[in-house]
Amino acid sequence: MSDSTFAHVPKAVLYHFTPGSVWSAVPTLTALEKGFTEVQLEKRLVNLMEGQNFAPSFLKISPKGRERTDVIP
Numbered sequence: 396m397s398d399s400t401f402a403h404v405p406k407a408v409l410y411h412f413t414p415g416s417v418w419s420a421v422p423t424l425t426a427l428e429k430g431f432t433e434v435q436l437e438k439r440l441v442n443l444m445e446g447q448n449f450a451p452s453f454l455k456i457s458p459k460g461r462e463r464t465d466v467i468p
Contacts, residue, residue, distance in 0.1 A: 406437045410456065410464040412448075413440070422465060 409426065411419040426436050441447045441464075448460040457464040 408437045408466040410441045
């Protein structure tokens with residue numbers, strides 16, 4: 396399917412931490428292998444070293460503050 400087919404569908408969002416996170420690499424590589432495009436999947440970086448995983452906005456999505464969080468519309 397072309398990217399224009401998905402233009403009206405909300406994007407899935409992958410919150411991840413890289414480099415160095417094996418657990419974050421798994422869904423990122425899976426999305427790449429499955430052929431997801433930027434139109435279908437938005438990747439957002441969460442910097443664990445700066446504590447962004449404990450920001451109130453992130454804790455609403457992942458209450459335990461764990462990275463590699465997926466939000467599927």
